[in-house]
Amino acid sequence: MATGETDLGRMLASLDVDQRPGRYVFVTGEWPALRDGAAAIVEEGEGSTLIVDAEAARAAGAEVASVFAWLTLTVHSSLDAVGLTAAVSRALADAGIACNVLAGYHHDHLLVPADRAADATAALRRIGSP
Numbered sequence: 611m612a613t614g615e616t617d618l619g620r621m622l623a624s625l626d627v628d629q630r631p632g633r634y635v636f637v638t639g640e641w642p643a644l645r646d647g648a649a650a651i652v653e654e655g656e657g658s659t660l661i662v663d664a665e666a667a668r669a670a671g672a673e674v675a676s677v678f679a680w681l682t683l684t685v686h687s688s689l690d691a692v693g694l695t696a697a698v699s700r701a702l703a704d705a706g707i708a709c710n711v712l713a714g715y716h717h718d719h720l721l722v723p724a725d726r727a728a729d730a731t732a733a734l735r736r737i738g739s740p
Contacts, residue, residue, distance in 0.1 A: 614688035614716065621685045621694050625738040627731045630680035633664040633724050637672045644670050650712055679727035681720040694718065697737060705733040
């Protein structure tokens, strides 16, 4: 069993958000110059998806369509936890904010439109507020 919090009530009560510096984009295809510096890589049947710094992607000649802010939920949630992703997704959906979720061993990470980062952070912080 994975370590971390599994009680949804406790996770939501202690939920807070940090924003990683920078702006990020999703790039697909073969980009050896970007792969080594990728913040995350997802391997799919159709190929690799790299999440990289927006400026690095532009400099490499990659198409940049949407730019995202990287938010990290500071609660140490278990990989076995149930409901956290749903609660976070619901809060952001209710605020009209797109969200792409990545799970790390210790934390969940959200990529939201860069121009909505402050709105997303506020919406997420309201989850744990009484």
